[in-house]
Amino acid sequence: MDVSLLVCTTCRAGQPVLDGQPVAGARLHAALDGVAPPPGVRIIPVECLSACNSGSAIALSGPGRWSYVYGRMEIADVPEILQGAAAYAASTDGIVPWRDRVAIFRKRSIARIPPIG
Amino acid sequence: MDVSLLVCTTCRAGQPVLDGQPVAGARLHAALDGVAPPPGVRIIPVECLSACNSGSAIALSGPGRWSYVYGRMEIADVPEILQGAAAYAASTDGIVPWRDRVAIFRKRSIARIPPIG
Numbered sequence: 001m002d003v004s005l006l007v008c009t010t011c012r013a014g015q016p017v018l019d020g021q022p023v024a025g026a027r028l029h030a031a032l033d034g035v036a037p038p039p040g041v042r043i044i045p046v047e048c049l050s051a052c053n054s055g056s057a058i059a060l061s062g063p064g065r066w067s068y069v070y071g072r073m074e075i076a077d078v079p080e081i082l083q084g085a086a087a088y089a090a091s092t093d094g095i096v097p098w099r100d101r102v103a104i105f106r107k108r109s110i111a112r113i114p115p116i117g
Numbered sequence: 118m119d120v121s122l123l124v125c126t127t128c129r130a131g132q133p134v135l136d137g138q139p140v141a142g143a144r145l146h147a148a149l150d151g152v153a154p155p156p157g158v159r160i161i162p163v164e165c166l167s168a169c170n171s172g173s174a175i176a177l178s179g180p181g182r183w184s185y186v187y188g189r190m191e192i193a194d195v196p197e198i199l200q201g202a203a204a205y206a207a208s209t210d211g212i213v214p215w216r217d218r219v220a221i222f223r224k225r226s227i228a229r230i231p232p233i234g
Contacts, residue, residue: 004233006230006231044231046231048229049228049229049230050185050226050227050228050229051227051228051229057228059228059230061230061231061233062233063233063234067184067230067233068167069186069227069228069230109167110167110168110186110227110228111166111167111168111174111176111186111227111228112165112166112167112168113123113166113176113178113184113186113230114123114161114163114178116121116178116179116180116184116233117180
């Protein structure tokens with residue numbers, strides 16, 4: 001079953017909100033939505049991941065898997081985000097071996113939650 | 118179905134590790150495990166919620182519900198943690214109205230993740 005790459009579209013990432021301008025999270029979502037996702041990954045916009053002090057925030061989740069939340073993501077990180085999401089989708093339980101984890105996920109983890117149930 | 122109150126037992130909460138002494142997260146889990154949980158709440162120890170900079174960390178999760186991660190929890194917070202977990206268990210989707218949310222959950226949220234699936 002597919003995993004979800006959740007992208008907070010309301011993250012301001014500490015920047016002022018300008019009239020008519022999308023916030024940082026919306027811009028990150030647009031950038032991610034503009035490329036083909038890795039196999040087995042769905043990109044889903046979410047209004048607020050409650051990680052406002054660490055925006056822009058994203059999360060990875062999937063049935064039977066650990067969920068992970070990452071912060072301080074930027075548009076320049078899109079290729080690495082997709083690479084990290086692909087490794088997550090390829091895992092059985094959401095836990096990607098440390099050596100295979102992309103650097104931005106190693107360094108900007110906010111939290112993880114065990115499989116639900 | 119029951120919801121899970123996940124308690125990180127490896128959180129050091131910024132304190133030095135002393136030989137033979139349980140770390141802050143293990144002490145918090147012991148305190149929570151020593152009282153009767155609210156109806157519909159299971160207290161589950163977890164090794165590392167990857168929120169090490171915000172320990173002690175706990176999380177609430179359940180099938181079909183939003184998951185929440187909270188940080189900087191202390192033993193003095195145990196009654197309020199249980200009250201907050203009871204409100205979470207009583208909700209249908211994990212979202213407790215703001216006015217009904219305990220203060221420590223309002224102020225010390227680390228992240229939330231939408232229902233998985």
